[in-house]
Amino acid sequence: MFDPYKLQLDDLKDRDPKYLETIFSIGNGHFGSRATDPLKPTHDGGTVINGFYESSPIIYGEQAYGYAKNHQTIINLPDLRSIQIAEGDGQFFATEQLISQTLNLKTGIMTTESTLTSPSGHRIRLALQAILGQHRQQAAAFRYTLTALNFSGPVRMAKQLWLDAADTQSDDPRLARSVQTLNFTHSANESGQQVVVTTDRSQLQAGIKIDAPAKWELTLDESISNSFDVLAAVGPIVDAAVAYPELALPESFDILAEDAQTYWNKTWANGNVEITGDDALAQGIHYNLFQLNSSAGRDGLTNIAAKGVSGTGYEGHYFWDTEMYMLPYFTLTNPTIARSLLAYRYHVLPAAKKRARELGVDHGALFAWRTINGEEASAYYPAGTAQYHINGDIAYAIGQYFAATGDFAFMRDMGFEILLETAKFWANFGSWFTVHGESHFGFFDVTRPDEYTAIVDNNFYTNKIAQHNLQLVVAVARAFEKAGQAIPLGVTESDLTELARIAKGIYLPVDDALKIHPQDDSFLKKPRWPFATTPKDKYPLLLHFHPLTIYRYQVNKQADTLLADYLFPDSISDSQTQRDYAYYEPVTTHDSSLSRAIFSAVAARLGMAGKAYAYFTDTARMDLVDLQGNAADGLHLANLGGSWLSIITGFAGVKYTGAQLSVTNHLPEQWESLAFIINYQGRVLKFTLTHGTTIASLEFGEPIDVVIDGHQRVIS
């Protein structure tokens, strides 16, 4: 029987090794281990530590003031799975065939079974089970089971914490630069080995320890299985100037498996999604949530990279993807992790304040578009720094977190300062101007989420999210007052009045003729992209056309105005959203993996069941079918979160933008039922949607008022 909590090799069409390495990778927020062939040395390691990066100067063909100065590149570390097996005469075994690969989404154990063969024709069956600690995040364990298939005798084992030397020969200049500035310090003895990697430029160090010696012997008896475990520790990132701390290995494989089991049990209990009626989609959403959990930093100093810890694409950088696509899942299922992710932004707030000054804005903070350490690392500012909307995105996520948790402590310690600094940025960055005799406040020369136009004026999304950012400071200040607490940071009534005045002035026009929100001041005047004469192999457009070519047409790669409509259902009517959808959908290519989830959710809410389902199908198994064609570089983390958004905020119509949680049943006709669990205001709530009925139950906590399908209900 098909188990939607398991991913097997046969569930996939693609057999490209790099692709499989990504798909079967495992992680625990701190580090990740790609599903490499353990017998094959790789140039790119397969192990990455979230946030462990090296800097290198960005070289510009033409330099200018205020440009991002340094690349930040996540570092490839030695593969933990790697092992060498040789005959007594020194001839190496190599992988003959990959038999099975299984990722158990309930236990976190990843198992690879393969046959090995030596030049002399000896064959071995190898089963490798890998598990990473989920509470003990520095721990990993690997169980190797060898069965000689056609011989008996000694084999020589070797295990090394080295990267293949070819690494430094890479054609990628960024990789070459960072690898050349790493220092590896190895130590080994009878009981194990350790490597500490120090970076020259970013001045960080991180270490890996295993309990296996460099070499040992084993005697195999034909058809008898022989197992051994390798225990590993992947240590913290510390300043290069301090002595690297002693790393603690886990006690055993089994104890670590228990640790993981506890985590996954709790994770599913607090945030499961059950689809009845479509096993493949059920598997897809489970896989997505598994990998989302595997990638999210939990220490307040790290975040979720665009590829998580499953690969080095996008250099391990954190983007707005976290707040807009991934954080909502954690906010409603694991507020502790959500809080840690937001704490990361507080951690880098000083860098954001500095960046605002570099952009000529005297007050407030501007978060980096892509970064690890908080400094801007985007080497192309028109689709980087110019995406000021990230400020509003982070503020929005804080607002949602606060709405879902009522976490005043976080808000007082960190959240309010971020809200205030981002709001101050908008107030000082924007300007007043007059349209048809009316005074408005807006933002010039900004790049919108949809990067198929850059440096535009009054992008609807940016204006809307900035308005919300400004309003949020006022709303949260009032919440403090209502709770009998002082407004933090000495914010005065007149400060709030000024922010409210600007928020009210924000320019959010509706086009007279089309009655839609113009995406920006010029979009509607441009000609439509010549879709009819664009061959399929010219997509994604950004790989086949000069930015200037793309920019001068009406064409989007992802939801933009529609994302604003999606985020603000309380202030943007369904009929308005409907018109925007009808206008923008035909000019959207979905070249971005961030697009379909939002189109699905909005379509579901608007009752366009067919579209909602079609977009969701692409979303739910995006990486499992390699829809974007580049999963080999790493998973599309934002889409993993996006697929959850499609279900929860689309098909289940969950909203918590207002004072109350509401759920609206838009169950697709293709499904029998949909059940899901969320956390809200300290409660654990379970909803089960069938055709015509929505049942809510309280799994934990006090009774609570919820709006279900438009009706007030008390869940108790």
Added chain:
Amino acid sequence: MFDPYKLQLDDLKDRDPKYLETIFSIGNGHFGSRATDPLKPTHDGGTVINGFYESSPIIYGEQAYGYAKNHQTIINLPDLRSIQIAEGDGQFFATEQLISQTLNLKTGIMTTESTLTSPSGHRIRLALQAILGQHRQQAAAFRYTLTALNFSGPVRMAKQLWLDAADTQSDDPRLARSVQTLNFTHSANESGQQVVVTTDRSQLQAGIKIDAPAKWELTLDESISNSFDVLAAVGPIVDAAVAYPELALPESFDILAEDAQTYWNKTWANGNVEITGDDALAQGIHYNLFQLNSSAGRDGLTNIAAKGVSGTGYEGHYFWDTEMYMLPYFTLTNPTIARSLLAYRYHVLPAAKKRARELGVDHGALFAWRTINGEEASAYYPAGTAQYHINGDIAYAIGQYFAATGDFAFMRDMGFEILLETAKFWANFGSWFTVHGESHFGFFDVTRPDEYTAIVDNNFYTNKIAQHNLQLVVAVARAFEKAGQAIPLGVTESDLTELARIAKGIYLPVDDALKIHPQDDSFLKKPRWPFATTPKDKYPLLLHFHPLTIYRYQVNKQADTLLADYLFPDSISDSQTQRDYAYYEPVTTHDSSLSRAIFSAVAARLGMAGKAYAYFTDTARMDLVDLQGNAADGLHLANLGGSWLSIITGFAGVKYTGAQLSVTNHLPEQWESLAFIINYQGRVLKFTLTHGTTIASLEFGEPIDVVIDGHQRVIS
């Protein structure tokens, strides 16, 4: 008595050696020689050949489709002036003091006088006269006169065609790259030396030959002058695959001086400008015209680099500066050179056609924003490739050349094809859109001449110059018909109708409230730059603010809308220009050297004598006072031409945009008179402006109708 045809050291305040090297540099369009200290080896040579460049890959922090692929960097070649003088014991003389430096603008001879001293205290007076051939453009000669001041005895002379090794150690990554890919092939014998420089990547070669051996001896008698000449040839640029041709040295210094004398006599006779009443400005304009002539390529394969042949700033690239700022001088004084400069654009037309395809435009040609070989070399497309207006600028210059010369042969062979290809580009690049119910044709995502905003919509200048480009095809086609000749290239009546229809549709709005031409669709909505709170040391803004900061304000670095007003006096009224001037002047910083000349000319035409004069004063001696602060990198060639434009098209109000030449006397009150010579329709005409009178005389050719101060006159 002050000679306004001589530049002396005492005319300058700045004594920075690099600055003086630029100011006293000499050139002949083919190559240039900076006024280096002959006793001091330099890393950067001092000799450049116009158009002799090496390629190197442009590295982008973030790469995208269609970006310019290669830098093109003009090559520093060994210094021709360089000499080493040593005592019998091998101790070297070094320059003790620079006594005088004189650039004779009537003969082209540059003389340096200095004293040299050795460690033993022996002193020599050295006079070095340098002359470059002007008709024999590959020839140069240097006369060294040595006078021992306090000793008699032998000295050892050495002369080498080497570059100092430190060249490859430069901090400038572009320079380092190109120097590392050069190959120097030296040969030497008793009668002379030769070096041939071959480039690895651009696959070009160029050579230098001198008639001096590597070493020789000389005996000096105290107080007796001892002279010798070094004759040099700086050869053509040829393909690296062919054998380098034998270089011919000039017969003698004196014969070469005669060659130059002939050229300068003719140049002044055909295009002199005489200002009576201000010697410094008179000297300034003579200097500017001298250097402009020294820099202009004359072979149809080269153009005028932004720094001419006086330095390597801007990598020796050609920009729109040629057509809009420098070519008008040649068009009206030396049509042969003007034609050669336009022939260069025809020479690179195939590259421009290719570039249009790369920008997603199926028909027509797009000239590179900065280039030597015709391929785009701008590494920052928002202020590079996006400046599509260069197409219109080149077309405008062709139109002006045709108006001034009636050169049908050029138009049939080259000009018309450029006009047609650029017009076709506009027609296919632009699009129709509706404003207030009216259909207009315009251009989205373009960068205007003033680069303090990039990627805007419907820049007035761009739209206007594009309209003119389209109209010009029709006008020139009609001129062919009128002359009884077929329209070239098979252009049909319906082609012309379509171009005229688009031209008519071009969007050129006037703001309802301000009655000015909006610079682009968004400029007038933006806030003004906070000039009051910007300290002086923060200019030029582009060196102290992020592009995004500058872009979001109303601030210009140079004439933009006003440049359009200036170029099209027949279709833009004086009152309109007056309003535009009043609006845009206060937001213009003149951070660009291309700005003041146009403000001066427009102010003169509008009768704002004070402003016209003030701007002109800055323009006329810009490099002689180092107004921009970076003349050490090379002369501001566009401004050299701009100062001529200020006088001729401003103070003398010369226009030839219509069917007739017209002159309007706006003589500044500070001057007694202004006299100048121009070529027009095969005539050489001299105009003398005094207060209240304008006298025209025919120096050569048939009588011609000219409009003088609004009245029709026949000059005979």
